[in-house]
Amino acid sequence: xxxxxxxxxxxxxxxxAFLTINCTYTAxxxxxxxxxxxxxxxxxxxxxxxxxxDDKGSNKGFEATYRKETTSFHLEKGSVQVSDSAVYFCALxxxxxxxxxxxxxxxxxxx
Amino acid sequence: xxxxxxNPRYLITVTGKKLTVTCSQNMNHEYMSxxxxxxxxxxxxxxxxxxxxxxxxxxxxxxxxxxxKEKRNFPLILESPSPNQTxxxxxASRRQGGIQYFGPGTRLLVL
Numbered sequence: 001x002x003x004x005x006x007x008x009x010x011x012x013x014x015x016x017a018f019l020t021i022n023c024t025y026t027a028x029x030x031x032x033x034x035x036x037x038x039x040x041x042x043x044x045x046x047x048x049x050x051x052x053x054d055d056k057g058s059n060k061g062f063e064a065t066y067r068k069e070t071t072s073f074h075l076e077k078g079s080v081q082v083s084d085s086a087v088y089f090c091a092l093x094x095x096x097x098x099x100x101x102x103x104x105x106x107x108x109x110x111x
Numbered sequence: 112x113x114x115x116x117x118n119p120r121y122l123i124t125v126t127g128k129k130l131t132v133t134c135s136q137n138m139n140h141e142y143m144s145x146x147x148x149x150x151x152x153x154x155x156x157x158x159x160x161x162x163x164x165x166x167x168x169x170x171x172x173x174x175x176x177x178x179x180k181e182k183r184n185f186p187l188i189l190e191s192p193s194p195n196q197t198x199x200x201x202x203a204s205r206r207q208g209g210i211q212y213f214g215p216g217t218r219l220l221v222l
Contacts, residue, residue: 004153043201044154044203044211045213097159104153
């Protein structure tokens with residue numbers, strides 16, 4: 001079956017530091033890939049997505065590139081802010097209507 | 112405002128006492144689903160519905176029921192809750208092929 005593995009947190013950074021959160025996946029076929037963000041006390045929000053190999057999703061300074069050769073979709077941001085503190089989930093959707101989520105990575109950004 | 116609403120937001124109950132968590136969306140979305148979020152496990156889909164009167168099991172359906180009598184509503188029913196159903200629950204909706212919109216979550220404690 002499908003699976004998503006993302007790095008364990010928490011990831012703790014200072015403001016303006018570079019962020020990478022690793023995500024790798026296992027799936028049959030050609031899934032769509034997603035990053036969601038969950039702020040404290042809220043539901044998940046879609047951050048960015050990519051639907052085919054070599055696509056780059058981007059939003060709010062975050063980027064991730066769909067790498068089929070390495071089955072990866074790593075999340076990056078060049079300069080994090082305190083307001084980016086949240087839990088980030090990598091997810092994939094294949095042909096079924098049952099998405100697969102990673103376990104989530106908590107990001108803490110200090111001033 | 113386009114949104115997914117859930118009620119109640121917090122619930123404490125006892126083993127065996129039937130409960131219902133309501134979910135409603137105002138975006139005329141065909142597709143709705145329920146997830147549970149547990150520490151270290153990410154989100155797992157419980158049930159989903161592709162349209163009125165059409166529901167199907169997700170990854171973890173045991174102990175739950177759903178119904179979809181109207182397009183906007185998708186209640187989650189726990190006929191006989193048990194402590195292992197203590198969790199954070201999210202409802203979500205989407206248009207066919209569109210992005211998912213998540214509700215704010217319902218935190219359930221079963222004693």
